[in-house]
Amino acid sequence: MARILITSAIPYINGIKHLGNLVGSQLPADLYARYMRARGHEVMFICATDEHGTPAELAAKKAGKPVAEFCAEMHEVQAKIGAGFGLSFDHFGRSSSPQNHALTQAFAGRLADEGLIEEVSESQVYSNADGRFLPDRYIEGTCPNCGYDKARGDQCENCTKQLDPTDLIEPRSAISGSTDLEVRDTKHLYLKQSQLKDKLSAWIDSKTDWPVLTTSIAKKWLHDGDGLQDRGITRDLDWGVPVKRGAQEWPGMEGKVFYVWFDAPIEYIAATHEWADKTGGDWQRWWRTDKGAEDVKYVQFMGKDNVPFHTLSFPATIMGSNEPWKLVDYIKSFNYLNYDGGQFSTSQGRGIFQDQALDILPADYWRWWLLSHAPENSDAEFTWEAFQTDANKDLADVLGNFVSRVTKFCRSKFSEALPAGGAYGDAETRLIADLTTKIRAYEAHMADKEVRKSANELRGIWVAGNEYLQAEAPWTVFKTDPEKAAMQIRLALNLIRVYAVLSAPFIPDAAAKMLSGMNTLDTSWPDDLDAALAALPAGHDFTVPEVLFAKITDEHREDWAERFAGTRD
């Protein structure tokens, strides 16, 4: 039995996330966590909300609420939606937790002690009306190049020219619209990542089994141009982790907070601490290699936009601390899911959002489609036509109908109990050999975190059951040899339990219904399929379950396609 630490990139707090966010990190992480638990491994599956930074402050302001209150509410909303999708976190934490404050400050202190923090003075635009410094992109004005009147301080979206905020004609705050701006000097802390470049580079080079997407992004940042740059880790904001050097004040840094990208990944550790405080568990045996974590295998899941922070910045924090923290062993990254020819977008309200998805269909439909089309090698495209066709075919016709035809046949020809009699022949031996091969392949793909391939193999396992029934035709056999038909259908009913166990990581709710219908709590993995197909003995009662997956009709599809064609607020 292994010990597996799994983290999913932590979703930002400023609103409800769309399906692209789900398939890019949380869902595949959950698939892996559920699978590893099913195989008997000890799993710690951690996620959280990422709550600091300017966008959170602005979203709170828009909602007319204090930012702490807003974050607390949105955290609950996201937790509820996550539960709705069956995300089986051991803990869903908050980056604003006291545990994360303490840990973030401790890391900063350690890095300073190691000589990896530099204080840098810089000039930034301050808005008197807003009472705050403004990040470049929150300053608007007229572009000196093309005259576009909504150019941002970092770039003009109209002519794409790169700008400095001071280039803008009539600059104003994008938050309040105020033109009462001035340039002020302010001091910030920089993490000297450049000093760790060689160490990070050697570490990345040693990860030959990582997805190309992960290592190519990391190498690009390491070697492009002047190489890995030092990074500012503080901001002039109110909402965040106050800058401290461990438990001590940090002279000159009063009133500043750590940059959200510094404290967010540390929340993986802090969230485990939160879990420990809640449950009485031991978090350090997951994170400190001097306190029991040396045999932990740590796997991270994330979208490609998060890769630089997880391959470089966070490891720089860990390595730079010179303390025995657990480093990630494998980073599984994903491309984007597109919607209707363009990107899903939280800020533009484009696409299907997680709450809406759960409103129209049970989680398993989404889990299955999104996972079986996970954007592993390139961006993937969501279309309603594909979603309808694939979900109906795989879930309703192949799996759902298998359960239905087997249970109903047994009920009508025998009873709602596994019938006795008969013995395996060649067909059964062949089926068991075939399924065993497929199950071993499925296990290998799941262990490799090859999401699409796993889904494809699982589908093949479902199909094999239908092939067997079609070839052996128990409904015909029954007329001349009821005992043989009894054997066939007893095997098929046992197959439903096996399917439930194998499918649970993808479609946990349907799997639970299948087990409930089979009237069993036996979720043991079919290491030995021959034995597993005898788990439910002759005479064991079952009930015909309700339709597992109702079909998505053309009317539904057209209605939804229209409903989600525009944008939402």
Next chain:
RNA sequence: GGCGUUAUAGCUCAGUUGGUUAGAGCGAACGACUCAUAAUCGUUAGGUCCCAGGUUCAAGUCCCGGUAACGCCA
């Protein structure tokens, strides 16, 4: 402007270190079956592997140059 990823059947995608007639699912056509959610199973058709060069006994796979889509950075 720099860099990265991608480009394979109508659609969505597989194709390990270069090695026989390039694969799967969906969709299509035809057939079988009638237990089942008009479900299932089988057969067949469909590809100048983006274009142009090169290396090699052998290239979808490696190299060079283009083109296109998407993304990242400045």
